[in-house]
Amino acid sequence: MSAILYLLPNLISQSIENSGIPEYNYQVIRKLKHFIVESRKPVNHLLKLAGVKTPFEGINFYEYNEHSNENEIEGIIIPLLKGEDMGLVSDAGYPAIADPGEKIILAAHHHHIRVVPLSGPSSILLALTASGLNAEQFVFHGYLPVKPHQRKLFLQKIENESFKSGYTQIFMDTPYRNQAVFKELIAILKPETWLCVAMELFGNTEKINTLPVKEWKKLSFQPEKKNVVFLLNAGKSSQSS
Amino acid sequence: MSAILYLLPNLISQSIENSGIPEYNYQVIRKLKHFIVESRKPVNHLLKLAGVKTPFEGINFYEYNEHSNENEIEGIIIPLLKGEDMGLVSDAGYPAIADPGEKIILAAHHHHIRVVPLSGPSSILLALTASGLNAEQFVFHGYLPVKPHQRKLFLQKIENESFKSGYTQIFMDTPYRNQAVFKELIAILKPETWLCVAMELFGNTEKINTLPVKEWKKLSFQPEKKNVVFLLNAGKSSQSS
Structure with missing residues (x-):
C-alpha cells in the first residue's frame, strides 16, 4: 500500500533525435495508470514516445495548473492515498520548476507518500x-x-x-x-x-x-x-x- | 572543421536500474575519441555503460580538476581547435556544476567553439x-x-x-x-x-x-x-x- 509519486521531466523541444529522456523513465511511464498534468497535449506526446498505445485506454489524467485551486489537490491525489502510483508531468522540463506542481509534491510529503524524481532535460x-x-x-x-x-x-x-x-x-x-x-x-x-x-x-x-x-x-x-x-x-x- | 564540445552528465549513483542517462548520450559517447575528465575512474564506468570496449584503444583522456592550472586549458582543447569533437565529463552529475569545468567551457566560447549540453541526472x-x-x-x-x-x-x-x-x-x-x-x-x-x-x-x-x-x-x-x-x-x- 505504499504508493509512489514519480516526477517525470517532459521534453523541452520537439526534437526526436535527442529527447533527453532516459529509457528508465519510459519504463516507469508504461507502468503508470494515473498522470497529474499541467495540460494534456505535451503529455500525450511523451506517452507516445514511451510507446503507450493511443487512445490511452484505462489511463487517467488529472489537470493541475496555474488556474487550479489548492483545494483540488486532496481530490487529485486520491489514487496515491489508495496505494496507486501516479506520475507528475509538466508541459516542459522538470515538474514544479517554474510551474505550480510543487504544491502537489508538498501534499505528498505531508501524507508520507514517497516522492521519486527522475532525471531529464531542464x-x-x-x-x-x-x-x-x-x-x-x-x-x-x-x-x-x-x-x-x-x-x-x-x-x-x-x-x-x-x-x-x-x-x-x-x-x-x-x-x-x-x-x-x-x-x-x-x-x-x-x-x-x-x-x-x-x-x-x-x-x-x-x-x-x-x-x-x-x-x-x-x-x-x-x-x-x-x-x-x-x-x-x-x-x-x-x-x- | 567546426568541432563540438559535448557536456556529458555522469551517473550520480552506481544504481544500474536507473542511470538517469538518456540513450542519445551513449550514442554521442560512442563517437567521441577525446574526453576531458575530472578523474578517470567514474568516466571509465560511464564509457562501459555506453558499450565502449575496454581497454579504450584510440581514446584520449585529459584530466582537468581542482588541482589543475588554468594555463593547461589551451593545451587540453587542442583537438577542438583542430576540428575534433570532445566530451567534458565530471565525476558525478553535470560538468561544471560544483566542479572547475566551467573554465574549459568558457575557453570554448572564447574560441567560438560550439558547446552542446546533454541532459542527465543532477x-x-x-x-x-x-x-x-x-x-x-x-x-x-x-x-x-x-x-x-x-x-x-x-x-x-x-x-x-x-x-x-x-x-x-x-x-x-x-x-x-x-x-x-x-x-x-x-x-x-x-x-x-x-x-x-x-x-x-x-x-x-x-x-x-x-x-x-x-x-x-x-x-x-x-x-x-x-x-x-x-x-x-x-x-x-x-x-x-
Missing part, C-alpha cells in the same frame, strides 16, 4: 552548464518583471549582486519579449559583465553563447521568439578565466 | 523538484562554510533571506559532516521553516523528505554519511501550501 540547468559561468553558486529568478522600469531596476540589482557575490544570475522571459529584453540587457549592463544567451535548447536552432556585454554590442545578434534562458555574471569568479 | 535539480519547496525561484550556495561559527551565521543569513524573498535555499556538505550539519539545522532554524533532506538520489537508500523543523525535531532521523542535498525555505510561498 533548460535552466542545461543553460547553466553550457554558459561557462560560475555554476558552483547561482540564483534562478524565474520570469522578469513585466513593467520596463521595474525590469531595469531588477536587472541592475542582480548585476550588482553578482558583482559582490560571484553568484551567476539566471532568468527567463516570454519568447515575444526576448528581443526587447536582450536590447535592454546590452544597454543597461556594464561592458565587462558576462552575458550568456541560451536559445532553444535541444531544438534545431539551438544557440548558446557567452560573451562580455561589450562584445555582444559589436554583433548584430537578435534572439528569436523562442525559449531563451539568460544568464549574467559581473563577478570575479567568471572574469578570472 | 542531484541539485532532482532534490529541488522533489522537495515541494518553491522551485520557481531558488539559490544554490554550493558547499557550506567549514568553521562551525561561520556555518551558523551563514545558515541564519540564508534562512532570513528565504523568509524575505521566498527563494528556496539549496546547499550541500561533505558526507562525513552531514550528521553535524543536520543537528545544527534543527537547532538553529525557526520551528516553522521548511527543511528538505534529499539523501543518496538514485541510490538504494534514496530518501527525500520535507517537513517543518518542528516536525523534524520529533523524529530520531540522522542522515547517513552519503551524498545529501539540503534545502530550506522560511518564506510565504511554501508555507501557503
Whole structure:
C-alpha cells in the first residue's frame, strides 16, 4: 500500500533525435495508470514516445495548473492515498520548476507518500552548464518583471549582486519579449559583465553563447521568439578565466 | 572543421536500474575519441555503460580538476581547435556544476567553439523538484562554510533571506559532516521553516523528505554519511501550501 509519486521531466523541444529522456523513465511511464498534468497535449506526446498505445485506454489524467485551486489537490491525489502510483508531468522540463506542481509534491510529503524524481532535460540547468559561468553558486529568478522600469531596476540589482557575490544570475522571459529584453540587457549592463544567451535548447536552432556585454554590442545578434534562458555574471569568479 | 564540445552528465549513483542517462548520450559517447575528465575512474564506468570496449584503444583522456592550472586549458582543447569533437565529463552529475569545468567551457566560447549540453541526472535539480519547496525561484550556495561559527551565521543569513524573498535555499556538505550539519539545522532554524533532506538520489537508500523543523525535531532521523542535498525555505510561498 505504499504508493509512489514519480516526477517525470517532459521534453523541452520537439526534437526526436535527442529527447533527453532516459529509457528508465519510459519504463516507469508504461507502468503508470494515473498522470497529474499541467495540460494534456505535451503529455500525450511523451506517452507516445514511451510507446503507450493511443487512445490511452484505462489511463487517467488529472489537470493541475496555474488556474487550479489548492483545494483540488486532496481530490487529485486520491489514487496515491489508495496505494496507486501516479506520475507528475509538466508541459516542459522538470515538474514544479517554474510551474505550480510543487504544491502537489508538498501534499505528498505531508501524507508520507514517497516522492521519486527522475532525471531529464531542464533548460535552466542545461543553460547553466553550457554558459561557462560560475555554476558552483547561482540564483534562478524565474520570469522578469513585466513593467520596463521595474525590469531595469531588477536587472541592475542582480548585476550588482553578482558583482559582490560571484553568484551567476539566471532568468527567463516570454519568447515575444526576448528581443526587447536582450536590447535592454546590452544597454543597461556594464561592458565587462558576462552575458550568456541560451536559445532553444535541444531544438534545431539551438544557440548558446557567452560573451562580455561589450562584445555582444559589436554583433548584430537578435534572439528569436523562442525559449531563451539568460544568464549574467559581473563577478570575479567568471572574469578570472 | 567546426568541432563540438559535448557536456556529458555522469551517473550520480552506481544504481544500474536507473542511470538517469538518456540513450542519445551513449550514442554521442560512442563517437567521441577525446574526453576531458575530472578523474578517470567514474568516466571509465560511464564509457562501459555506453558499450565502449575496454581497454579504450584510440581514446584520449585529459584530466582537468581542482588541482589543475588554468594555463593547461589551451593545451587540453587542442583537438577542438583542430576540428575534433570532445566530451567534458565530471565525476558525478553535470560538468561544471560544483566542479572547475566551467573554465574549459568558457575557453570554448572564447574560441567560438560550439558547446552542446546533454541532459542527465543532477542531484541539485532532482532534490529541488522533489522537495515541494518553491522551485520557481531558488539559490544554490554550493558547499557550506567549514568553521562551525561561520556555518551558523551563514545558515541564519540564508534562512532570513528565504523568509524575505521566498527563494528556496539549496546547499550541500561533505558526507562525513552531514550528521553535524543536520543537528545544527534543527537547532538553529525557526520551528516553522521548511527543511528538505534529499539523501543518496538514485541510490538504494534514496530518501527525500520535507517537513517543518518542528516536525523534524520529533523524529530520531540522522542522515547517513552519503551524498545529501539540503534545502530550506522560511518564506510565504511554501508555507501557503
